[in-house]
């Protein structure tokens with residue numbers, strides 16, 4: 001029974017049994033069965049097919065451990081970084097930060113407190129904070145905390161940013177007002193779909209619990225959400241996972257901050273050697289739209305099957321038309337397919353190819369980006385976006401995407 005439940009949790013939230021451990025899972029399941037008065041294993045498995053019931057189990061399995069100023073060095077660094085980059089450079093824009101995942105809110109509130117303590121103006125701070133657990137998010141919005149949220153010796157921030165609430169402490173409204181809490185599943189189909197880009201992302205103490213495919217999906221999400229020059233704060237034990245995902249940890253020891261690799265010379269050479277701007281023949285590329293669904297996660301092609309036969313029929317028709325070189329007609333059929341099934345991986349990819357052939361790279365990029373969003377392992381789409389980025393003189397991103405595509409092919 002445990003392995004069935006582990007599969008479900010991995011599918012739903014990317015959780016790896018190896019990482020949380022069998023004992024932790026067994027005790028969560030035992031507690032859930034007891035709370036729900038179900039003592040028969042088959043009945044319990046049956047009940048898990050209900051979304052609400054499965055979400056109850058997810059609430060019991062996630063690890064909510066967090067506290068204010070967890071890894072203080074990171075927040076000291078954040079304060080000095082914004083002092084240099086924003087205040088020193090007189091930047092006029094707001095500072096956008098994402099805390100993903102945020103658990104009960106200590107991390108996003110700490111970000112606001114650290115920025116205020118560094119002299120950053122309150123009204124220019126925008127923090128989005130997301131988590132998969134509605135229960136934890138409720139606690140976060142409430143903003144009332146007990147002793148386990150205040151650890152370590154240096155607790156002077158408590159006097160500045162909290163007010164007593166009985167035996168507890170309530171975060172000041174001014175701090176609370178800068179954080180927007182959102183429910184989101186970082187490995188879900190629509191992960192981050194409502195979010196823009198961020199100057200800084202905190203993604204700490206989540207990747208360690210995730211299966212390989214879920215890690216890759218998370219890296220793809222961060223790549224999409226982080227501005228090219230953006231900073232990524234990670235947990236102490238997570239350096240290898242993020243470096244494998246194309247980020248580079250700050251050379252300074254004891255600091256867990258990453259950036260994208262900045263080696264311009266290297267990226268210039270690699271971009272040139274890939275034949276930037278070479279026209280691509282739709283016909284040959286379309287005949288074999290190569291998609292590699294990741295090992296355990298059902299790939300988006302399978303998911304597209306759910307969206308009805310007519311989307312698939314239009315797509316097949318679009319493929320034939322593209323094969324005959326009838327690109328306008330093919331694009332119409334493809335748009336019909338996408339009207340029926342917007343997440344259809346093949347149709348999005350084909351639209352990208354058609355626009356490439358028509359030399360409309362900006363349009364092509366939109367579709368290829370969507371393909372990557374749907375399947376971060378789509379090496380062909382990664383290569384196309386790399387080519388487009390290189391043509392836009394965005395050699396750093398081009399280089400990163402190519403490296404990523406190469407890593408996928410080598411796997």
Ligand SMILES: C[S@@+](CC[C@H](N)C(=O)[O-])C[C@H]1O[C@@H](n2cnc3c(N)ncnc32)[C@H](O)[C@@H]1O
Pocket residue numbers: 012013014062063064065066067070100101102103104107130131132133136184185186187203204205206235
């Ligand atoms: C250990 S906490 C990390 C909190 C904070 N970042 C920190 O480092 O203190 C891990 C959080 O990840 C959340 N989580 C687990 N799987 C998730 C998923 N697939 N999407 C979003 N959040 C997830 C859990 O609900 C939990 O709140």
